[in-house]
Amino acid sequence: MSATDGISSPRVLKAGGSLSGNVRVPGDKSISHRSLLFGAIAEGTTTIEGLLPAEDPLSTAACLRLMGVEISPIEAGGLVSVTGVGLDGLQEPDQVLNCGNSGTTMRLMLGLLAGRDGRHFILDGDASLRRRPMRRVGQPLASMGAEVRGRNAGNLAPLAVQGCRLRGTVVGTPVASAQVKSALLLAALTADSETTVIEPAQSRDHSERMLRAFGADLEVNGEMGRHIRVKPGGTLHGQTVVVPGDISSAAFWLVAGSVIPGADLTIENVGLNPTRTGILEVLTQMDANVEVLNRRDVAGEPVGDLRVKQTDLKPFQFGEEIMPRLVDEVPILCVAACFCDGESRISGGAELRVKETDRLAVMARQLKAMGADLEEHEDGMTIRGGRSLSGAALDSETDHRVAMSLAVAALMANGVSTLARSEAAAVSYPTFWDDLERLHC
Numbered sequence: 001m002s003a004t005d006g007i008s009s010p011r012v013l014k015a016g017g018s019l020s021g022n023v024r025v026p027g028d029k030s031i032s033h034r035s036l037l038f039g040a041i042a043e044g045t046t047t048i049e050g051l052l053p054a055e056d057p058l059s060t061a062a063c064l065r066l067m068g069v070e071i072s073p074i075e076a077g078g079l080v081s082v083t084g085v086g087l088d089g090l091q092e093p094d095q096v097l098n099c100g101n102s103g104t105t106m107r108l109m110l111g112l113l114a115g116r117d118g119r120h121f122i123l124d125g126d127a128s129l130r131r132r133p134m135r136r137v138g139q140p141l142a143s144m145g146a147e148v149r150g151r152n153a154g155n156l157a158p159l160a161v162q163g164c165r166l167r168g169t170v171v172g173t174p175v176a177s178a179q180v181k182s183a184l185l186l187a188a189l190t191a192d193s194e195t196t197v198i199e200p201a202q203s204r205d206h207s208e209r210m211l212r213a214f215g216a217d218l219e220v221n222g223e224m225g226r227h228i229r230v231k232p233g234g235t236l237h238g239q240t241v242v243v244p245g246d247i248s249s250a251a252f253w254l255v256a257g258s259v260i261p262g263a264d265l266t267i268e269n270v271g272l273n274p275t276r277t278g279i280l281e282v283l284t285q286m287d288a289n290v291e292v293l294n295r296r297d298v299a300g301e302p303v304g305d306l307r308v309k310q311t312d313l314k315p316f317q318f319g320e321e322i323m324p325r326l327v328d329e330v331p332i333l334c335v336a337a338c339f340c341d342g343e344s345r346i347s348g349g350a351e352l353r354v355k356e357t358d359r360l361a362v363m364a365r366q367l368k369a370m371g372a373d374l375e376e377h378e379d380g381m382t383i384r385g386g387r388s389l390s391g392a393a394l395d396s397e398t399d400h401r402v403a404m405s406l407a408v409a410a411l412m413a414n415g416v417s418t419l420a421r422s423e424a425a426a427v428s429y430p431t432f433w434d435d436l437e438r439l440h441c
């Protein structure tokens with residue numbers, strides 16, 4: 001059973017109390033996927049420390065194993081080794097590549113597989129992934145000559161990829177999406193000549209950093225690094241990758257620590273790549289008390305510890321400009337907005353509607369069930385905070401980030417809440433409920 005099948009009974013969430021102590025969030029999900037994928041097509045062994053042992057990276061590993069890549073067992077706290085098969089060594093799988101709930105797996109796989117001349121691949125996923133748009137990858141890949149077919153004119157999984165020789169070109173991504181960009185960078189490695197990928201706004205740059213560390217001939221140019229040129233034909237070399245804690249998982253503790261009376265939390269070893277730190281800027285705008293300690297660089301990514309203490313918060317406003325740098329943190333920021341006096345406003349977030357769920361609709365529905373005063377907009381939400389929330393019968397609607405956001409809201413509500421499909425948290429943070437119990441006092 002996967003965490004998003006949702007057949008267990010609802011979790012009881014008690015309100016009140018405080019949070020204190022230290023927590024190490026699990027490894028960054030984006031970096032974990034990339035370390036497996038790039039390790040798979042490198043020459044030699046890649047050793048990964050801190051790989052996220054959650055359902056989404058497990059989906060990536062399972063797909064790669066079906067194509068002949070040896071990956072050691074993925075267990076919490078253990079090192080993972082990937083025996084690379086080289087740039088052209090992936091075998092045609094006998095079975096469907098099941099990407100589970102993971103958009104990153106499916107989209108990056110499309111780019112990875114499109115240039116495997118003469119090989120055929122079928123990709124599928126769970127009910128949520130089958131609803132998510134894939135043409136955003138298939139269409140720019142088609143301009144390189146790729147053949148990707150699927151339901152709804154190629155937009156929806158199950159998808160079929162007929163591997164073929166790709167042409168190097170100049171290609172734009174239709175949205176500022178690191179998943180789309182990374183798919184094109186992977187495809188570019190197997191093209192017949194140089195490719196330049198241009199994105200409309202800069203998205204997270206873990207692929208660029210890691211591909212260069214593996215030895216790819218990749219150059220980042222243009223305003224905010226939005227033009228990425230890749231020369232094919234080189235060899236990637238297996239590396240040691242150290243995965244920092246995921247700031248998107250730390251975000252639940254950052255908001256919980258900011259709003260829960262008396263809270264004082266230290267979140268250790270958090271990735272602070274500037275393309276991911278929008279949440280810290282919004283918390284600063286809110287006058288939150290967050291300190292960054294022990295800033296350091298670990299294997300090409302900036303890292304630090306974050307100490308957060310509860311304080312009175314101001315409302316926030318943010319829009320399209322910052323969205324790629326905090327897109328996964330919007331659900332928990334909706335919760336933060338409920339607990340500060342005044343009106344907060346989120347705009348430029350239409351992408352939220354095509355995540356694991358329609359996160360604007362789901363968060364609006366669930367927070368309204370607790371009595372929140374808010375309006376949902378096409379591309380965002382207006383939330384009038386300061387009103388107390390009541391415990392309610394809540395539902396993650398199978399979305400991991402919704403599950404964890406609602407857990408924080410429930411701690412601050414009057415009375416007990418229940419949360420259906422709480423096990424969805426395991427998609428990105430399998431130990432979330434244990435950490436919550438341990439920090440709760």
Ligand code: S3P
Pocket residue numbers: 029030031033104176177178179180182203204327328351
């Ligand atoms: C991811 C990029 C983001 C993010 C997702 C992970 C990645 O998606 O929402 O959780 O690893 O590249 P988009 O690139 O589609 O915005």
